[in-house]
Amino acid sequence: MQAHKGRHALGIAASLALGLAAAQAQAAEKAEVIHWWTSGGEHAAVKEFEKAFDAQGGKWVDAAVAGGGGDSARADGINRIIGGNPPAAMQFNTGKQFDELVSNGLLRNLDPLAKEYGWKDKINPVLLNAVSQDGHMYAVPVDIHSNIWLWYSPELLKKAGVEPPKTWDDLFTDLDALKKQGVIPLAQAGSAWTQALTFFNVMIGEGGKDLYMKVLKDRDVAAVKSPEFLKVAQTFGKLRDYVDSGMQGRQWNQATALVINDKAGFNFMGDWAKGEMELQNKVPGKDVGCIPALGHNTYWVGGDVFVFPKLNDKAEIKAQDLLAKVLLEPKVQLAFNEKKGAVPVLKDVPSQDMDQCAQQGLALLKKGDYVPSSDILISPDMSGSITDLVASFFTDKSQTPENFVNRFAQIIGG
Amino acid sequence: MEPSVSVRDLRISYGALDVIDNLQLDITPGEFLVLLGPSGCGKSTLLNAIAGLIDISDGEVWISGKNVTWDEPKDRGIGMVFQSYALYPQMSVEKNLSFGLRVARHSKKDIAERVSRAAEILQIEPLLKRRPSNLSGGQRQRVAIGRALVRDADVFLFDEPLSNLDAKLRVDLRVEIKRLHQRLRSTMIYVTHDQIEALTLADRIAVMHGGEIQQLDEPLTIYNRPCNMFVAGFIGSPAMNFFDGRLVAGQDGPIFEGQGFATGLAGYDGNGPLPVNRDVILGVRPEHVLFDRDAAGQPAEVEAVVELEEPMGADSLVWLTYGEAKLSVRCASGKRYRPGDRVPIAFDITRASIFDTQSEKRL
């Protein structure tokens, strides 16, 4: 925290020097923000928010909580909200994670701000829908993430004498070739949520958009019992043969780094992996190849939002207002998402500066080849159960795809 | 006759410290020998050495004509009873008795016979199924003795077996041990610091002090003719009265000159003719101080002052001061004495002891 205070003191001094009124400087609007952006690329991205917010007279108090794909941060934040000591703003994933906070009236209704700044027209409708309940807006989306990308090392593929895959069969051919080369074919992280990501890649890429929607949105047990879904389970099961024993204890960014540094051939990961690439001065789409949902190229619309808990202190509410406004400023959106590796949530943001992967994503988005993220479709609870099932299946080769399907059906049906 | 137990040139040392040095001891078959002495005198060490429970530094141990110096305890033909009973707490009495036999793979029949015999001798048949924790102290000690009995040992070793019992039980069990010895006629070595036990049980007593056997003799000899001042002072309660003085020549032989009194020594049962002009100590047991009426008219009658009286029923103990000296007297109960009474006293020289001041040995 020391560093932040120092920088802020400088900021005040600067504004004084610029001849601004002392009163204005004193009204530095302090806002504590809970988030879980702690990896290198993410950290760089969130700094953009902080910079912009502080420049407009706010004071960003960083409350990053590492670990667990946001589990720890959410737990911390929710406890504080329930406990009556809420932060000014708090990160969630787009979706149902904060529904219950809304229905218990713990979050601010952002309709007045939305009206003032015209957000309802500017924000991507999928996301707008996801942050609204009964037509009221309760969160500010800040990025669009697609979780289901397959990253690969073109150099290693070339060495192995194979092409980037177009189908899942291609992929297994490539993986076999890489295995022969003695490199890690598939870099996978140990945490359960990364394995769930890999599964959704297979589910959408191999099974297709309709199967995905039928299963997750309609909770159609018959769809789970269909041969298509069994194929998904089999394909996912086959991937177990291509991971290395270093998987356990590896974080997602370490897995991605293996591909970036040409130590491993493939890695399933969200587009935030691009942040790691930028940190190492690698160009996504060129130095590291990207494929959205191999098989049926599909974009996954998810992302991050900020919610603003109800507060009593007037100054803090003002800080919330300022922060919400800053988060959705086009300039800030662009700068943040570039570093974050995501796509801005605003429709009218120019896209020509974006990397190839993001362009590819935007194209799919325009075409309508997208699905809402699983977080939007199912409750955290069910999502957790699926993650558990996927992870236990993925790490235990003795489990059969048939068994997996049955248990999946139980979760969806129950 | 070949000794049952023979300890030769025994030395036991811990580091540089000799606990026992060059000790000799022969015990005849069927003898009841008591090792008596204050705590730390080495009596238990000696017993443990005989049992083979501690390593000796030098010397030999023979049991029943066999050199067992390096033998394991179980091979020495001994049975042992411990102060803390040392019963195996989780086993029934029967198991306790038979455990050693079972480990040694005796036949079932043999075990049953031995156990029932021991149980019969000690009258513990009704207790056989009980656990030690459900027994009284006396019963426990009986079982402990039984465990030694079933071993059919030539020699029984007792390590202060009665000192954890209360006074009454102690007397009862003492008698029983004596009976047991009379019935079995085996050699028994018995360690105690209780002189009554020693005097009542022993065929011979070995009084130990500082790792040495001070005197090895029959109980009455030890009591009446203690070989040195340590033995004299250790045996007897209350302790023997001692008077510093000097032997001088008198008309009818040597005379003891004490502080403020003198007494002739006619009838003294000494080891030889008494020397003269030597500093000695006169020792007289309380019951050998002639007192009041008994003393009247005796030579060397002096007057002492009563300090207090302790009536004990059968007799009374009277504490007197005589000049600087204090002495105790055992007398028949009947007459009461008050502090300050002046009474005549004299000594029964025939049963007194005279010790050389220098060597503390009895003359």
Place this chain on the structure above:
Amino acid sequence: MTAETQPRGRKPRRLTASRIGIYAFLVFAAAFFLLPFYVMIVTSFKTMPEIQQGNIFGLPTDFTLKPWSTAWAHACTGVNCEGIRVGVLNSFEIMIPAATLSILLGAINGYALSFWRPRGGNLIFAVLLLGAFIPYQVYLYPLVRMLSKVSLYNTLPGIITVHVIFGLPVMTLLFRNYYVAVPVDLFKAARIDGGGFWTIFFQLMIPMSGPILVVAAILQVTGIWNDFLFGLIFAGRDHLPMTVELNNIVNTTTGTKAYNVNMAATILTALVPLIVYFVSGRWFVRGIAAGAVKG
């Protein structure tokens, strides 16, 4: 029996196979117990390239102190890169008042329960006894809510309160068992001399509680220092104890894993209880025996 085998004097001591076996086992066991500590230390003095070569048991060839300074002052937990030193201070801030309070409360309880037999004493005792064994998970959620209600959640007093609450069973048992062994005549004598509840406690009981106070202090200091669960849930971001900070440092997603820094931080975290252990020696063992809540 010939003259030369005539046994005499000390039985010749052979270094028997069983003797060798005993020492072999002990040495082997000692090696097993020391191995992790050895690995921690050597790893903490290695450079990352050396570690990557995979000689986990080798001595450092390229000796460096940098992991230690990094672990102390620069290691990152999330975006904060201030090292483990923040946690050290937090741990002390939590441990000292929590240990003191729980020991004091435990002593009062033990004293009151064993000598004064207050009404409901048996109930208190039974609940605390059971409380010592029940998994903490049962209490957690309501406690979070209760502390939030009184604005103690995620505060220093809050985490201290939690430690006092959950230290109470063992402390009460410890002191109760100790005071039960004190002759009740002593207490009666003090009553006859006119001592009241507090007078007897402070002037008679506390001065004669030296040994048990030491044991209690050892138990509480190491116990609170080593706590992870309560620190994680109740301490709040600004007061995370060292164990939580350590886990955050090791599991942070920033950059690649610096095993040498992790191990240095691990040693630093283990240092306080280890010092307590080595200094207290036999007392520590007594503490274990006493903490075993024997009847």
Place this chain on the structure above:
Amino acid sequence: MKPLRLRRLSAQVALVPTWIIVIFAYIGTILWTIRISFTSSGILPKYDFVGFKQYDRLFQSSRWTISVENLAIFGLIFVIGCLVLGFLMAVFLDQRIKGEGIFRTIFLYPYAMSFIVTGLVWAWILNPTLGIQQAVQNWGWHGFTFDWLSRGDRAIYLVGFAGMWQSAGLVMAILLAGLRGVDEDIWKAARVDGIPPWRVYLSIVIPMLSSMFVTAVVLLAIAVVKVYDIVVAMTGGGPGISTEVPAKFVIDYLFNRQNIALATAAASVMFVAVLVVLGPWLYNQYFRQDRRAS
């Protein structure tokens, strides 16, 4: 002198903080937890009543099943490992050993360290890429693999093993104290009876130490039920969810999965299980009068 009742009053007053803690922090929380487990609460407590729905779900949840299985495996390895190793160490230390103090210090020091530290150290040693496996391969045995930490079916064994490393010294310390308390005369009596030492340990000493063993088992069992830290530090529940344990299940559902009803149901199950197992022991140990008397 004040009347007795008044003096008793100050004892009652002194116990007020404890009463508050007992009523609120212990009894109150337990009741509250049980109450919530019968509701449909999500992030926030809701006070409806849904019967045993959460329990139903709990026992159908594979993660809970895995957690309970893991607890059993961990518990077996941990308790039996600690008992066997601790007993052996205590017995061997009891053989008039040179350097006993040093050995004892070495065997017990891990117990001073937290489960977090234990977990992190062993995770590093057993690291499938840079740990023992690599070291042995570097020594020339290239085919050597030891990657249990990354194998879903094996990782939990290693967690149990690491736990044993931490706590075996505890058993050693308890049993050594017990062995030292064995009457020297028992040993002498056994020698006179000609019973070999191993037989003395087996038939006499172990039964004599049974209460020490029970104490040790209870202490270890408590650690088993509460096991959380070591899993978090060593595997984080992974690979996948193969090393999840009930305590972690509760924490995760309480604070991450936003289903406090299910979490409290799981906690209640743990509570009941502990109560069923420990209740009789506690009663025996503390409240049965005849036992105290003897």
